[in-house]
Amino acid sequence: MQEKSIDRWKSFESIESLRHGICEAIVKSANEAIAKRGRFSIVLAGGNTPKAIYSVLRDLPMNWSKWHIYHGDERCLPVDHEDRNSLMANQVWLNHVDIPAQQVHDIPAELGPVEGAKAYSETLAGAPTFDMVLLGLGEDGHTASLFPNHVVDNSTDAVPVFNSPKPPAERVTVSQNRLNNTHEVIFMVTGAGKQEAVDNWRKGIKIPATLIAPANGVDVYCFEVKVQ
Template sequence: MKSSELNVATRWHFVNAVEQLVEAALNRIRAAAGEALRTRSAFHLVLAGGTTPRALYARMAGLDTDWRGWHVWFGDERCLPADHPERNSRMAQDAWLAGSAIPAAQIHPIPAELGASGAAHAYANTLHDVGEFDLVLLGLGEDGHTASLFPGHDWGTCPDSPDVLAVTDAPKPPPERVSLSARRLSRARAVLFLVSGAGKCDAVAAWRRGEPIPAAAIHPLAGVDVLAERICVRPNGEDA
């Protein structure tokens, strides 16, 4: 079965290695930034955490772009001290942002050191006047979670859901987190999932079967693109 026949709103793109995934993602970011800067003079990018995004961010400095128009946001954050090595903002800072030419005032980490509730409120205020994101980067957990939207929890899919959720009982440590809601992540011109590793096979299979996992709750008007390592797909007729 072709991927386009599974769900017209979810476009699957398989590559053979992480290096190819990173290169493809970099090309998509380059194109999205170029279009946004030409037409709107600003590029609003939402970053994901994780190992694969880190490899991507390490390549970002090589882009030929007008960094003055970039605005960087984060899809979720762990409630840890601001300089903690497990913070998504710290990872992005170390891999890319510390040496970038993006104006510091246009890099917007989630102040998760305030605690889940305080940080969610503060980040919602920061986002208040921001319209559609130009590009949202997301990952996929082995349980189907994305950002800090976990199975069995509130994903923020209702029309009146807040832009930012305070997560107080995450199944992965630390239990306190802050996450953009599915509704807010879907307010984007483009959404790109980066999926690598054989451990994601179950989640990918569930998604492709149409099961209601958190990742499938992200549905912008333009649809979703998933860049995935081929190893993430089970070697059987359904997913081949």
């Protein structure tokens, strides 16, 4: 039986300070993981806040050859579609650093939700415990492509998503269990529109984000939402 999650809430006075704090945490995690295990495995999130963080990371003097990149979810769109999470990460960050191509593991969601999930599950089966997972929070409490009132499938590491309440309707998401198989989780929560989801979370009301409860707990970095 899984123990109650440990949630560490961190409030920031500006979006710049939040981004700086997250970058510092990623760098610290990467350096420690490489020192201990010889590699750093990170799961990326999509969205504007991560985009700004990735653009800062690309200019840092990191040991990029030891980084392994994964994605938490992806939209079932062509690989060159502007709404693909992988395209954004590649354009603002990954194309500018020396991470070996075979260590960047995009979700092949262009294959469709079923085949894309099957292929990514095979990729994740060969991956160790993640070192860090980055996640966002939707106004409805969703994270990755785990949505309210959707059955959570934990039968494989990556699962298909149909009828998403946010377009496009078809997606691939890493499963709850696989996202919990990590040493660290950072939620990035920005914008007053997330207040209801945060309030529900802090009251103990179950939302999709609360499914992510690894043994070490999660860190929630907040801007423009009250956490008192």
